[in-house]
Amino acid sequence: MTDIFAGVMSNFWVGLGIKLGIVAGLIPVVGMIIGFAEMKLSAKMQNRVGPYYAGGRWGWAQLIADGIKFFQKEDIIPANADRQIFKIAPALVLASTVALVVVIPFGPGLAFRNLELGLFFALAISSLSTIGVLIAGWSSANKYSLIGGLRAAGQLIAYELPLVLSVVGVVVLAGTMNLTTIVEAQIAAGYPYLVLQFVGFGIFMIAALAELSRIPFDMPIAESELVMGYLTEYTGFRFLFFFLAEFANMFTMSAIAATLFLGGYWLPGMTEEQMIVAGPLILAAKVFLLIFVMIWFRWTFPRFREDQLQRIAWKVLVPLALANIAVTAILKVVI
C-alpha cells in the first residue's frame, strides 16, 4: 500500500495533481466545517438555537445553502473601483491561506512539501493576506473599505513582531525551522513544547487572533463603525472567497500553533505506524480545540481599539516574547 502510494507520488505531475486536488478540496470543506461550528457554537453561547432547518437536522447544510446563494448573487464592481485590483484581492487573500497548507505536517512524512525553512515560509506567507486586504480596501473606492484596509495594515505592525518572536523559543528548543522536524523533536523530547513555551504559546495565539482579524481584534471589519470594513463593496463569490479565507485561515494558523506547541500529529505513547494513520485526525482534533477557543473568545470579549492593540503588542507582548527568547536560550545552553 505504502509502496503503491510512493510509486504514484514519485511522478511529479501526477503527485502535483493529487496534492492540488487535496488542497482544493480541503480548504472549502474545512472552511465550511469551521463556519458551521462558529454558527452553532455562537448560538449556544447566546442561548439560541442557531441554524435549524437546512439539511433536515441541526441545520447541517446551512453553509452549503449559503455557498450556493453566494454563487447566485450578482458580482457587483463599484463604478469608481480599480477593477483589476478589486478582482485580484480576494484571490490573493485565499492564495496565502492555500500556500500555508502546503507546509503543515499532517503525519510523519505527510506534508505537501517538507520545506527546510517551513516555519519561516509560513510566517512570511501569512502576511500576504494583509496585502490582499489592503488592496481590497484601496481599490473599492469606498471610505469604509479604505479605513478598514488601512486598519488591517496598521494591525500588521502590531501583531507581526510578537508573532515571529513568540515562535523563536520553539526554534531554539528544536534547533530547526522545519515543521516536521520540530514535531519529531517534540516526540524525541517526550512532551509538547507547550510545557516549556506556554508564554510563547499565549503570545502566538493572541497575535494569531490579531492576524486573523477576529474579535477581539476585528478592527478592520468593525461592523458597528465601518459597515463591513474592506468587505463592504464585495458581493457574490468574491465575498465568499474572503469568507472562506477567513475560516480556512483559522484552520491554518491553528494547525501551525498545534504543530509548534501541542505536538502536531503526535500523542504521547504512539508508535510511528499508528501516527501515519491517526496523525491527521489527531492534528485535526488539536486544531479544532484551538478553533473552539477562538470562537469562545469571539463571543465573550468586546472589540479593542486600534491604539489599544498597539499598546498591548509593543508594551506587553514584544518584551514578554524577548524575555521568553532570552530565558529559553540561556536554559538551552545551561541544561
Next chain:
Amino acid sequence: MTSRSIPGYGLAKGMWVTLSTMFKTIFLPKKHLRTVMYPQVKETPVPRARGVIALDQEACTVCMLCARQCPDWCIYIEGHKEEVPPDKPEGRIKVRSKLDRFDIDYALCMYCGICVEVCPFDALFWSPEYEYSEYQMGDMMHDMDRLQDWLKTVPEPPELA
C-alpha cells in the same frame, strides 16, 4: 484584596459566562432555551399586545384625525356626506358622514398607536393578532372590511373602577 484586583479576573468571568451558557443550552435545552420554534409552536401574546389595528366602521365619523396624526401617513380615508330624512316630519334634513375607504398600509405602519390614542370616537383598537405577513408588499394594505374583521380579535376592555 478583592477578586476584582486579580488581573484577568474579569476576562475569566466573562469566559465562564459564555461557556456555562453554552453547556446549559446544549445539555438542558428544556430548562434554559427560551426560543419558541415559531411555525410549529406558537407563542400566545399578552392580551394587550400591539399586533394589528382594528377598525369599528360604525363608530368612525371620518374626522381624519388619525390620518393627519399618523407619522408614516399610512392611513388612507375617503368619505362623503349623506342626507338622512328628519326624525320628525317638520324637522330639518340631517347630514351624516359615510366612510367610503379606510385603508391602513401595514408595510408602512410603525405601530406607534397614535391613531388609536387620538381617535375621539373609539373607532380604532389594538388587537394582539400578528400573523398577517404576505408575499407581495401591496397585500399589506388592509381595507376597511379586513380592519373590521380584526375587531373580533380585540379583547374586552377592562372593568372601570
